[in-house]
Amino acid sequence: MSNHIYLFLALFLLLIPIGCGDNDTPPPSDTASSNDADPSEDTGIDWSGGNVKELATMSGHDGGVNSIALSPDGGTLASASSDGTIKLWDVSSGEERATLSGHGSGVNSVAFSPDGKTLVSGGYDYTIKLWNVSSGEEVATLSGHGDCVWSVAFSPDGRTLA
Numbered sequence: 001m002s003n004h005i006y007l008f009l010a011l012f013l014l015l016i017p018i019g020c021g022d023n024d025t026p027p028p029s030d031t032a033s034s035n036d037a038d039p040s041e042d043t044g045i046d047w048s049g050g051n052v053k054e055l056a057t058m059s060g061h062d063g064g065v066n067s068i069a070l071s072p073d074g075g076t077l078a079s080a081s082s083d084g085t086i087k088l089w090d091v092s093s094g095e096e097r098a099t100l101s102g103h104g105s106g107v108n109s110v111a112f113s114p115d116g117k118t119l120v121s122g123g124y125d126y127t128i129k130l131w132n133v134s135s136g137e138e139v140a141t142l143s144g145h146g147d148c149v150w151s152v153a154f155s156p157d158g159r160t161l162a
Contacts, residue, residue: 056094060087067109071116076133078119082106086121088133098136102129109151114158122149128161 063083070077076097077089086100086107104125111120118139119131128142128149142161153162 055091056089058087058089058094058096060096060099061085063106066107069110069112069119071112071133072114073116076112076116078110078112080107080110080121080123082124084123086110086119086131088119088136100131100136100138102138102141103127108149111153113154114156118154118158120152120154120161122152124148128152 058077058079061079061081061083063081065079065081067080068077070091075091077091079087079089081087084101084103084105084107086103088097088100089095090097100119100121103121103123104127106124107121108124109122112118112133113120117133119133121129121131123129126143126145126147126149128145130139130142131137132139154160155162
């Protein structure tokens with residue numbers, strides 16, 4: 001069975017910080033149900049009138065997609081799957097650039113370094129892996145976790161992993 005990744009123009013819009021910063025606007029109330037609220041009230045984005053456009057459908061994983069990350073330059077999408085692979089996709093064409101294999105089981109999370117040259121992944125195999133984005137080669141494996149690695153992130157300066 002092939003799973004699909006749908007990349008929407010709205011994904012890029014959601015990455016823009018809206019309603020954050022020096023203003024005193026409180027966060028949205030947790031009491032409103034998602035059916036009650038107009039999404040444009042919280043985001044400032046008008047979701048009506050066809051403003052959201054599908055850019056590409058990317059197919060190739062044999063398991064569910066657990067995480068996606070967009071490179072800092074917006075040109076590459078990484079997808080992490082329960083099939084144990086990471087795929088790198090060309091955003092403009094929707095074509096698969098590379099398949100990264102090395103985790104012993106499913107991959108839960110992926111994140112790009114701020115310079116976009118390194119990808120970090122965390123998986124069900126209790127490891128974190130670092131990958132060279134341009135070559136697709138595994139650079140390092142960090143082990144020692146006592147359970148699955150559910151989420152990974154780079155610090156803004158790219159020098160620290162969390």
